[in-house]
Structures are given as structure tokens and as C-alpha cells.
Amino acid sequence: MKRIVLWIMMCLAISTKLSAKEEDLLQKLVPTGNLKGYILNNNEWIKYPAYNDRQAWIKLTGPLNKRLIEEGEQFLNYEWKVVKATDYLEFERTGNREVMQNPFGDNNRALITLIFAELAESKGRFMDQVINGVWQTCNMPSWVLSAHLIKQKTKRTIPDFREQIIDLTSGDIGSLLAWSWYFFNKEWDKTDPIISQYVKKSINERILEPYLNRSDFWWQAFSGVKGAMVNNWNPWCNFNVLTCYLLMEDDEAKKLAGIYKTMQSVDKYINYVKHDGACEEGPSYWRHSAGKLYDYLQILYNASGGKINMFSFPAVKKMGEYIARSYVGKNWVVNFADASAKEKEDYGLVYRYGKAVNSTDMKQFAAYLFANSNKDEVIVRERDFFRAIEFLDNYEALIKEPASVSKTPLTWYPETEYCFIKNTNGLFFAAKGGFNNESHNHNDVGTFNLYVDTLPVIIDVGVETYTKQTFNTDRYKIWTMQSDYHNLPVINGVSQKNGAEYKATNTILNEKEKSFSVDIAGAYPTNAAVRSWNRKYTVKPNGITMTDHYELLKFEKPAIQHFMTWASPELITPGKIALKKDGVNVYLNYEKDKFDAAFEKIDLKDIRLTRIWGDTIYRIKLTAKNNDLKGKYSFSVTR
Structure with a gap:
């Protein structure tokens, strides 16, 4: 028994020492604090083909090309929904958040599906509806959920035109619109240049300026309060902000300052989470916590040409492998905290994370999840453009991977x-x-x-x-x-x-x-x-x-x-x-x-x-x- 207790104490001592030693890991990868020379110029890091490169898109989408187009066809006559003032007020009045979230979510699903259908087909058939969706989204007073608008200075749930805050969803929409602008801005200009300008203005006012000018968003973790909780909001929001800076900021100094500020913020998350790899929020939140940290680290790795690389750190690998170890079988998972007991994991995300950290457990687990998934389910299920396009890019490698569940006893x-x-x-x-x-x-x-x-x-x-x-x-x-x-x-x-x-x-x-x-x-x-x-x-x-x-x-x-x-x-x-x-x-x-x-x-x-x-x-x-x-x-x- 003494040897067992000693072993436990050694583990704790090692992990505590690791946490202390590895503080501010991201910033240490840029010792001067200046990103000049680290971030590739002119979007050279983007590996996806241009919109009008039809053959390249056929190759990228592969056997999923036809399905992407068919899914988009379901929204060719979609009627864009209005989120009413009373929908926002419903959370304040009754606590119900679905009244606002449902129509907003329907619009977002329609928009991303139409975007991928247009990229897959590249003929302009879906473009008017894409423009409609983008225009309707930019005309909203806020992209923030009603449940999160209470973080406004008014503490109310009606969007305050005097203040723009950033939450999970506003970040997702900013990122989605940034990618759509990247691929389609020249096509939009053929219709009317005001479309591209409006998207750029909206992202600048709602994401870029608020992030650079404020350090009081709770999820940024800049409060200085020792022991303050830092959860999945941090990597999730910072990933979206990083994407918007990379794609939309023309001022080089502001771009580098914004990117570095996200690194400082994400370091707060890495410092906070346990380095043993467990996700205290449970498997339902893994894709938004460790999974979003991976997305952030991956796009930063891409944008820096591999100069900013966190994937060799053991804690990052352990955080990824948690999702394979907490899986029971038949979609049942270990569901402590707010997690649900049954969860369909994102096999594309699990595979890419596993590939980045060289985890056989994760890659083969992803293949198992895919082999046991419903092959008829829609390809683009969420509003996350990066995950969707990365899934397409890794699809053929995923289906060739041997399928297995972790056998670690x-x-x-x-x-x-x-x-x-x-x-x-x-x-x-x-x-x-x-x-x-x-x-x-x-x-x-x-x-x-x-x-x-x-x-x-x-x-x-x-x-x-x-x-x-x-x-x-x-x-x-x-x-x-x-x-x-x-x-x-x-x-x-x-x-x-x-x-x-x-x-x-x-x-x-x-x-x-x-x-x-x-x-x-x-x-x-x-x-x-x-x-x-x-x-x-x-x-x-x-x-x-x-x-x-x-x-x-x-x-x-x-x-x-x-x-x-x-x-x-x-x-x-x-x-x-x-x-x-x-x-x-x-x-x-x-x-x-x-x-x-x-x-x-x-x-x-x-x-x-x-x-x-x-x-x-x-x-x-x-x-x-x-x-x-x-x-x-x-x-x-x-x-």
C-alpha cells in the first residue's frame, strides 16, 4: 500500500510540476512577442482551391460531391426566418432560449449547406440564396444568443446597438462569413460590391474591433483573478477570432496584434486545464473544449507554416485521447457533469486531432465511429466551416484507417x-x-x-x-x-x-x-x-x-x-x-x-x-x- 500511495503522490507531483513548468506555452513559442515573420503572407497557408477551380473542388469533395449538392438543393427555396424582438425577450421573461435559437439555427444550417453546395458545384446555381443568407445575417442586430446577451452592460436580452459582444455563436457566424467572403467576394462583386463590403464591415465591427479593444470578456480570462474558471468558451471563441483576423484584417499591425492576443488568451486556458488530459466538462463538451483547442492550434500551425507547433506537448495528446478512453460503446460515454450519456462524436475531428498528435488510438477510434455511423446523415451538420472543409479534405484517409475502440484496461x-x-x-x-x-x-x-x-x-x-x-x-x-x-x-x-x-x-x-x-x-x-x-x-x-x-x-x-x-x-x-x-x-x-x-x-x-x-x-x-x-x-x- 505504501508503494501505491507513493506512486500516486509522484504522479500528482509530476503533473503539478508540469503545469508550473509549461505556463504560457504558446507565447514561449514566440519568445520576442512579435509575430512578424511567423504568419505567412497573402493567405499562403490556405490549401483549399479557389472557388472557380472546378476540377480541384471535384477532387476535394470526392465521393461526397453529389451529396453536398443534393443537400444544398433542399434550401434553394428556403424562406429566411426573422428572429423577432420578442424571441430575444423570451429568455428574459421565461428562461426559454430555444425560441430565439431555433430560427437562428435554422438559418445558419441553411447558409452553410448552401455555401458548400455552391463550392461543390461551382456553377452559381446556389449563389443567390447564399447572398440572401449572408445579407439576412448581416442585417441582424447581433449574432449573439439571447441566453448570452445578458453579458451586455445593459444585462438585458434585447441586442444593444451601442455594444457588440462576442460569444460562441457570434464567433461561429463571424468565422463562417469570413470563409464565405474569402471564397465568394469576387463573385459577389459581380452582383454588387456592397455585399462584400457589408460582410467585411460586419465582421470588423462585431469581431475584430471588440476583441482588440476589449479585455473584459470573461472567456478571455484576462481578469487576473487567481483560480477563475476558464472553460470551453476560451478556445472556441479564440479559434473564431483567430480565423477572422487571418482572413479579414487588412492592417498588418492589427492582424498580428489580434492573433497574438488570442495566443495570450488561449494560454490562460492551457494553464487552467489539468495536464492529465481529462475533460472535466464531459464527452459532450470535448469537441468544444479539447476539440476547439485542437482547431485553434491547427489553424495557427497552418497560418505560421508550422512555426507555431504545440502538437508535440504530451498534455495536448492526452487531452485528445480522453475522448477515446471515455467511450463505452454503441455511442454510450462516461457522462460526468453536464454531459449526456449518449453522444455521437465528430469522427472527422477525432481523426484529424489524432493525426496531428500521432495517436493511433484516436485515428482508429475515429474510423470505428465512422464505420458505425449513419452514412445517410447530412455531411454538414453544424455551422463550423473549418471542421466541415477539413472533414472533406481528410475523408479518404479516414475511410482507409483500421477501425478499433481503445482497449486500454x-x-x-x-x-x-x-x-x-x-x-x-x-x-x-x-x-x-x-x-x-x-x-x-x-x-x-x-x-x-x-x-x-x-x-x-x-x-x-x-x-x-x-x-x-x-x-x-x-x-x-x-x-x-x-x-x-x-x-x-x-x-x-x-x-x-x-x-x-x-x-x-x-x-x-x-x-x-x-x-x-x-x-x-x-x-x-x-x-x-x-x-x-x-x-x-x-x-x-x-x-x-x-x-x-x-x-x-x-x-x-x-x-x-x-x-x-x-x-x-x-x-x-x-x-x-x-x-x-x-x-x-x-x-x-x-x-x-x-x-x-x-x-x-x-x-x-x-x-x-x-x-x-x-x-x-x-x-x-x-x-x-x-x-x-x-x-x-x-x-x-x-x-
């Missing part, structure tokens, strides 16, 4: 305190330590998920559709955020609390024993009166065991152990509960002399949950019979 993230263990009998176990102020946090320190033959049995419910409440002070009134709806105990009638100070301690992985242990007492407030609650999970050939060694300062109320499942629980006999779902049979075993069992049916109505779990999940409540201040509880889940 144990993955340990010592800084984030995530543990994934799987065996040859179809078990996949995941557990976490951490703290209750992670990005997209749920109060879930010490929880676990168990999958049998790729099917979730003991589950993390996930999160409902985002509303105003999701990201305000009432967040932890939402039931899915509370520890009572994770696989955790209620201690003395008290649940875990949110905040950075509520955290795990004594987190230990024993690789030989295939066990993970953590003291979760620190995740509970003082009124829980708990001195220690050491939980240990051990993965066995046919299941897992779980033991809780606890010590209380006083007894107030019996402990309640919760287990979340979507299998309808059946009490076979006191001490044994059957969980049967879709051909998978497992049993939750508990000490019948120490607990009384009860089952609670939870009816689901939110679409983000029902599309994963159906209409119903269950919460198993095991209420302790004893009032001992010190003791041990034992459980197991077996096949």
Missing part, C-alpha cells in the same frame, strides 16, 4: 481524479473524485457509473435542456445537479454542497487491485457532521464491490444510500435487488441487516433526458437502520 487522471476501468467480461466502471466547482459542475464527488456489455446500469442522469436557471444562482435547485440524484449518500440528512472548497481527499488508485478509493467527507458542509467517509470501489471479474468506512461527529439522521438506474428495480429478497434492462441482468447486493430498501420512480419529461433514457428512471434508496458514529457499509453489483 485502466485509465487514470490523477489531477482531475477520474478513473476508468474495464475488463474482458464486459464491465466498464467509471468513478470520480474532484471538487464541486468544476466547469458545468454537478455535486457529484465520489459518484460512479457502471456499464455492462456497453449498457449503462448504474447511471449518471445527465442534464435537462438548458434554461435561464441552468447557469444562474438557482442552478443547484435543479434536481439533476444535486448529489441526491447521483450514486452517493445523504449523511445526517445533508447532501453535498457546491463550491470549490467541497472536494475529495485521499484519492487513491490501486492499479494491481483494480480499486479506486476516495474520502468524500469534504464534499459535505459542516452540518453533515462527518469526520471521514472513505469509499472504495473494486472491480471484480463479475462486478464491483463498494465499501464505505465512515466516522461521524454526531448522529442526526440515518444515512441514505442512493443508486440511480433506468432498469426497473425488483426486490428479489431482502439484500438483493434485480436490475434488468435490454437483456442485461445484474443484481445490487446490500447488507439486509443494515438497510431498508425503497424504490422511487422518476418520470422524465424533458427531451434532452427522454431521448437518452425514455420516459422513466429509478432511484434506489437504501436507508440505514443503525445510528453508529463509526462503521462500515458494504455493497456489490454483480452479474
Whole structure:
């Protein structure tokens, strides 16, 4: 045991040292702080063919050429939707963000689909509709989502014409319009030069000027507040800003200043995230966090002719491989935090990232995802032009890659305190330590998920559709955020609390024993009166065991152990509960002399949950019979 503890401490020491040593990594690649001579001139870095090079586009789009054109044909008569003032106000009035996002999103999907159809065909058949979409977009008062407009100085959700802020979507639209301008500006000028000028003016006013002149956007992370959270917004927004500077800024000094400022900002993200590679926001956010960091690093690498290259840093590779290690099978993933339990990963992104960092795991995982995907789904699914065109450019290499899922039996993230263990009998176990102020946090320190033959049995419910409440002070009134709806105990009638100070301690992985242990007492407030609650999970050939060694300062109320499942629980006999779902049979075993069992049916109505779990999940409540201040509880889940 001493050797195991020493090994864990060494891992932590190494990772801490790594974080300290590698601060401001991007800026260190440009030691003078001056990008002159680093960024290629005249868009020499762009490898894609010119719009009117028909043969080159046929070659680039390859076997997908016809489908791109057919997808665009669906929008030849598309009626562009108006986002009304009351659509913006709806978020302020009721917390509903979909009312504004849906018509806006429909327009954006139509526009990018039409753009790629025109590039694939190169005959002008789609151009009028592209112009309509671009014109309609530029005529909007803002490209920012209603849910994010509260970051305006007015704190209201009607776009304020006196202020332009940058969020995820405004950045995406700026980037999309920048690429469309790059390919089509000469064609637009044949119709009317005002079109190109209007697009350029819009991007300058909404992206370039605000970014260069302001350093108070929270996601830039320039506040100077020590320990302030930096999440996926940082690489995502900076990627889009970088794209706009590369494609649209004519003033060389401003271009280089803007690009370098994005590097300074992204360094804040790289400094903040754990260098063990885990994504604390979960797999649903991987494409927007690590994935967007990759996009940013890739386009910066391209634009500098390879002079600014971060792909050899181990942390960047580990961040990429997380998506392969957290994959369970059949689109089921380990879904801590706000992540959903089922996710269709972007196989094009995974492949390109894997190629950049030389990860066989990632490249073959991408090939597996593609081989098991719906080949009839639309090619251009999001508003991200760079990812779509890079997918086309890498398509033939992707389909030739051998398909495989990572077979790594144990993955340990010592800084984030995530543990994934799987065996040859179809078990996949995941557990976490951490703290209750992670990005997209749920109060879930010490929880676990168990999958049998790729099917979730003991589950993390996930999160409902985002509303105003999701990201305000009432967040932890939402039931899915509370520890009572994770696989955790209620201690003395008290649940875990949110905040950075509520955290795990004594987190230990024993690789030989295939066990993970953590003291979760620190995740509970003082009124829980708990001195220690050491939980240990051990993965066995046919299941897992779980033991809780606890010590209380006083007894107030019996402990309640919760287990979340979507299998309808059946009490076979006191001490044994059957969980049967879709051909998978497992049993939750508990000490019948120490607990009384009860089952609670939870009816689901939110679409983000029902599309994963159906209409119903269950919460198993095991209420302790004893009032001992010190003791041990034992459980197991077996096949």
C-alpha cells in the first residue's frame, strides 16, 4: 500500500510540476512577442482551391460531391426566418432560449449547406440564396444568443446597438462569413460590391474591433483573478477570432496584434486545464473544449507554416485521447457533469486531432465511429466551416484507417481524479473524485457509473435542456445537479454542497487491485457532521464491490444510500435487488441487516433526458437502520 500511495503522490507531483513548468506555452513559442515573420503572407497557408477551380473542388469533395449538392438543393427555396424582438425577450421573461435559437439555427444550417453546395458545384446555381443568407445575417442586430446577451452592460436580452459582444455563436457566424467572403467576394462583386463590403464591415465591427479593444470578456480570462474558471468558451471563441483576423484584417499591425492576443488568451486556458488530459466538462463538451483547442492550434500551425507547433506537448495528446478512453460503446460515454450519456462524436475531428498528435488510438477510434455511423446523415451538420472543409479534405484517409475502440484496461487522471476501468467480461466502471466547482459542475464527488456489455446500469442522469436557471444562482435547485440524484449518500440528512472548497481527499488508485478509493467527507458542509467517509470501489471479474468506512461527529439522521438506474428495480429478497434492462441482468447486493430498501420512480419529461433514457428512471434508496458514529457499509453489483 505504501508503494501505491507513493506512486500516486509522484504522479500528482509530476503533473503539478508540469503545469508550473509549461505556463504560457504558446507565447514561449514566440519568445520576442512579435509575430512578424511567423504568419505567412497573402493567405499562403490556405490549401483549399479557389472557388472557380472546378476540377480541384471535384477532387476535394470526392465521393461526397453529389451529396453536398443534393443537400444544398433542399434550401434553394428556403424562406429566411426573422428572429423577432420578442424571441430575444423570451429568455428574459421565461428562461426559454430555444425560441430565439431555433430560427437562428435554422438559418445558419441553411447558409452553410448552401455555401458548400455552391463550392461543390461551382456553377452559381446556389449563389443567390447564399447572398440572401449572408445579407439576412448581416442585417441582424447581433449574432449573439439571447441566453448570452445578458453579458451586455445593459444585462438585458434585447441586442444593444451601442455594444457588440462576442460569444460562441457570434464567433461561429463571424468565422463562417469570413470563409464565405474569402471564397465568394469576387463573385459577389459581380452582383454588387456592397455585399462584400457589408460582410467585411460586419465582421470588423462585431469581431475584430471588440476583441482588440476589449479585455473584459470573461472567456478571455484576462481578469487576473487567481483560480477563475476558464472553460470551453476560451478556445472556441479564440479559434473564431483567430480565423477572422487571418482572413479579414487588412492592417498588418492589427492582424498580428489580434492573433497574438488570442495566443495570450488561449494560454490562460492551457494553464487552467489539468495536464492529465481529462475533460472535466464531459464527452459532450470535448469537441468544444479539447476539440476547439485542437482547431485553434491547427489553424495557427497552418497560418505560421508550422512555426507555431504545440502538437508535440504530451498534455495536448492526452487531452485528445480522453475522448477515446471515455467511450463505452454503441455511442454510450462516461457522462460526468453536464454531459449526456449518449453522444455521437465528430469522427472527422477525432481523426484529424489524432493525426496531428500521432495517436493511433484516436485515428482508429475515429474510423470505428465512422464505420458505425449513419452514412445517410447530412455531411454538414453544424455551422463550423473549418471542421466541415477539413472533414472533406481528410475523408479518404479516414475511410482507409483500421477501425478499433481503445482497449486500454485502466485509465487514470490523477489531477482531475477520474478513473476508468474495464475488463474482458464486459464491465466498464467509471468513478470520480474532484471538487464541486468544476466547469458545468454537478455535486457529484465520489459518484460512479457502471456499464455492462456497453449498457449503462448504474447511471449518471445527465442534464435537462438548458434554461435561464441552468447557469444562474438557482442552478443547484435543479434536481439533476444535486448529489441526491447521483450514486452517493445523504449523511445526517445533508447532501453535498457546491463550491470549490467541497472536494475529495485521499484519492487513491490501486492499479494491481483494480480499486479506486476516495474520502468524500469534504464534499459535505459542516452540518453533515462527518469526520471521514472513505469509499472504495473494486472491480471484480463479475462486478464491483463498494465499501464505505465512515466516522461521524454526531448522529442526526440515518444515512441514505442512493443508486440511480433506468432498469426497473425488483426486490428479489431482502439484500438483493434485480436490475434488468435490454437483456442485461445484474443484481445490487446490500447488507439486509443494515438497510431498508425503497424504490422511487422518476418520470422524465424533458427531451434532452427522454431521448437518452425514455420516459422513466429509478432511484434506489437504501436507508440505514443503525445510528453508529463509526462503521462500515458494504455493497456489490454483480452479474
